[in-house]
Amino acid sequence: MEEICNKIGVRRPGTDGEKKAVSYIEKKLKEFGYNVRKEEFKYTYWDYRDYFLEITYPERREIKNALPLWGSRGGEIEGEIVFVGMGGRRKTSSLSWGKIALSVRGGYTRMEKYSNAIEAKA
Known part of the structure; x- marks a missing residue:
């Protein structure tokens, strides 16, 4: 949580923070021995920018x-x-x-x- 919340920061859809968080979680799950698979999907989001x-x-x-x-x-x-x-x-x-x-x-x-x-x- 420290890494995701304080180092990566904002993780709103479409931001660099979201991409960094996905990569971080994927890496950690693999380190714990999980078989990780990412799937893309469409979603509606609020573009705060x-x-x-x-x-x-x-x-x-x-x-x-x-x-x-x-x-x-x-x-x-x-x-x-x-x-x-x-x-x-x-x-x-x-x-x-x-x-x-x-x-x-x-x-x-x-x-x-x-x-x-x-x-x-x-």
């Missing part, structure tokens, strides 16, 4: 790979962005109605982050 966050004030800039919550629709929103770290209750408690919570990946599930922001009325 198309997402970005555009900040327009105080200066215009774009943050690539900014992931919205699952099920979010594209569009525009306006409001003050408040950085909430990993999105835990302690950080989100300072939010108020109309604020936009921005968190980093990890620490809590997206659902926990969402629930914490909603609890704070953001």
Whole structure:
């Protein structure tokens, strides 16, 4: 798990991380004596690389790979962005109605982050 989670990192479909994880697991299983066979198959996946966050004030800039919550629709929103770290209750408690919570990946599930922001009325 250390190798896959911390060294290989992100393993979303279609990424180099996915390919590295497949190779690593295949190698380990062979080392343990298993007869390993890979099979290709088609699947539908969410291509997160198309997402970005555009900040327009105080200066215009774009943050690539900014992931919205699952099920979010594209569009525009306006409001003050408040950085909430990993999105835990302690950080989100300072939010108020109309604020936009921005968190980093990890620490809590997206659902926990969402629930914490909603609890704070953001």
